[in-house]
Amino acid sequence: MPRLRFARALVAFVFLGCSADQTAILLEIESPNLIVPTDIAQVRILAMGETGVMADVTSDLPGTWPQTFAVRPGEGRGDELVSIRVYGLASGRERIRRVLAPVRFVRGETTRVSVILTRDCLDVACTNPDVGCLAGMCTDGMVPDGGVDAGMTDGGMMDAGEDAGVDAGEVDGGVDGGQDGGVDAGPVGDGQLLFTEYVEGSSNNKALEITNVGTGTADLSGCVLNIYTNGATTVFRSDPLSGTLAPGATLSLCNAAAEAALLSRCDRGSSAIAFNGNDAMELVCGGASIDVFGSIGPTHMTSTAWGTAPTVTADATLRRKCTVTMGDVDGTDAFDPSVEWDGFANNTFDDVGMRVCP
8 A cells, every 4th residue: 555654744836647637728837947935936827708707816936947737727618718817926915917818719729829938027026917028028918929839739829949747637726716727736636747767776676666746636647657777769668557546645656576565665666667876767657757857868877877866866865955845747858866866875765655854
């Protein structure tokens, strides 16, 4: 049985899930230079449809970018044109505002929109409430970007070249005013899945822990663990997941030939848990990447391991820092484990299955 461990209160913003109705507008909000919570501590999303307010939600930021929100239509509102405003707040005060060009829901599809908040717009006062700041200037959001971003359906949004979002369907996050027009978060409910512990010990002492750090139950149906070996861009082994994880619960997978002391802490054996220090792992749900450990492909590959002892991916145990609440969805970027992980001695596995956070 999965072992529960009590994590600090977290607000889940991550986006992936398996919902029958994919009709949604997905906002991936990020910043290259705004610091949480010094510059902004909260994000407010105001979505206005043709028949009135569809969502007006303010959420705390956990300290990492990007943050992803999905706005879903209410009953009978699936074809409306929607105007969206994104506010960054600190101590309840508005410090930044983006007003996006209108976008229409596409029945049965997820329309992805990326929103970049930059320091040059911090405290820029736009007196017209229908105008926000972009590139240091007040604008109505209709700044052309020369086309649709790679991997994204702009749906009429002109976003000044912002990055592509990632999604595989959303479910209602419980903020819906009785109309299911709320802001969604996480895989089925408000679940948010992360790799939280990695054991690459001697011989077959290998394990991988996944934790639901969200505020609601996470459905693992449609999720799969993929292993990429030695810089490969194709999957070497996969392990389909199933069941559910309650908030704070973990799923721990072990190499079936690990020693008894490690196996006793795991939920089950897995043929995919046969990695070395230079193999990458990816958690995929609904066909989209939730979290990646390591680097997929040869660009940032290493012949032996990523990192420097003790925070290294060979002959060591790594535990995800409690400040990390969002997965790494870009498997091709450089991987430095010291940024998000703490390192421990070889064959340390007394914490597998119980993520302890203050």
